[in-house]
Amino acid sequence: MNSREEIDRIVFYSKEDGATSHNxxxxxKLLSNFDSEQIFTFNDLFEFYNIKLHFDNDLFLTKWNKSDKERYNQIIEKTWATLKDRLIKISDQNIEKILNDLGYNYKKNFWELINKLSIYKNISHSTFSDILKDFSSQINYVLPQKNIVQKFNTVIRDFLMTYNNSAEILLSQFEEKK
Structure with missing residues (x-):
């Protein structure tokens, strides 16, 4: 698999999503043609992560037998370990390039894992401020991540004071609480 079109990639939306069997x-197909020698991009690894999210929610094709599931799970565990290893290496020096190359469908996953794996600790306030300036739409993925928001609360506040879509974000938060 070379760099695939973003629209063709596998995404986990929810357990009840109608696209589950299609995904x-x-x-x-992706798991059957898996090549462990391949060099994986972050987008490739996030695609495997989204398969993992399906499996973690007990979503499998009914035609898969026990050995198929075991074989596929082994691949998913390997790619998950690789993704974690790559994420842990994120720093001020490379985060903006990674974000720039990351497919739209995986930005939410990216920030969830940055939060969950405490990778935000590797990012300085100034770099985070630059991210918000250069990738302003990321704020929508960052705000639900409690640990990131706690660390960068001042940077986020300052950004939101000048961001054109702040009112929209605040209203959507208000609507969700209702």
């Missing part, structure tokens, strides 16, 4: 059919 699992694509996952089966």
């Amino acid at each position: 699992l059919i694509k996952a089966e």
Whole structure:
């Protein structure tokens, strides 16, 4: 698999999503043709992570037998370990390039894992401020991440004071609480 079109990539939306079987059919093809020697991009690894999210929610194709599931799970565990290893190496020096190359469908996953794996600790306030300036739409993925918001609360506040879409974000937060 070379760099695939973003629209063809596998995304996990929710356990009840209607695209689950379609995504699992694509996952089966990807897993059946898996080459452990391949150099994976972040987008490739996030695609495997989204397959992992399907599996973690007990979503499998009914035609898969126990050995298929075990074989596929082994691949997913390997790619998950690789993704974690790559994420842990994120720093001020490389985060903006990674964000720039990351497919739209995986930005939410990116910030969830930056939060969950405490990678935000590797990012300085000035770099985070630059990210918000250069990638302003990221604020929508950052705000639900409690640990990131706690660390960068001042940077986020300062950004939101000048961001054109702040009112929209505040209103959507208000609507969700209602």
